[in-house]
Amino acid sequence: MEEMDVPQRIDDHEKRIGQLEKNYGEVITKISDMEKMQLQTQNTLLTEFSSTKTMLSDQNAINQKLLEQMYGIKTLKITTRKDIYLGLLGGTGIVGVLSLVISQWENIIKLFGGN
Incomplete structure (x- = not known):
């Protein structure tokens, strides 16, 4: 490798720091986007779980009524x-x-x- 003089080294160092800062900013943006998506997914799951739980409770009530009406079985x-x-x-x-x-x-x- 040929030796670089001090001004070239400083310029090269500044370029690498600038590239690292740019890459770091992109990484932070991607992480932020991932966190937002995780929160959206979590909210969707909680909403769907709640509606599924409600539907299952309603179905159980209907099944109990059906058993009582058809067979006289009370649960x-x-x-x-x-x-x-x-x-x-x-x-x-x-x-x-x-x-x-x-x-x-x-x-x-x-x-x-x-x-």
């Missing part, structure tokens, strides 16, 4: 432990009554004058 929403306990205790029906009678058989006999 229950269990949300608390109380609902679970009531379902278990209330759902025993005849089996629950029979188990109560069997467990209390001695008291029932005594009530009706038995041994």
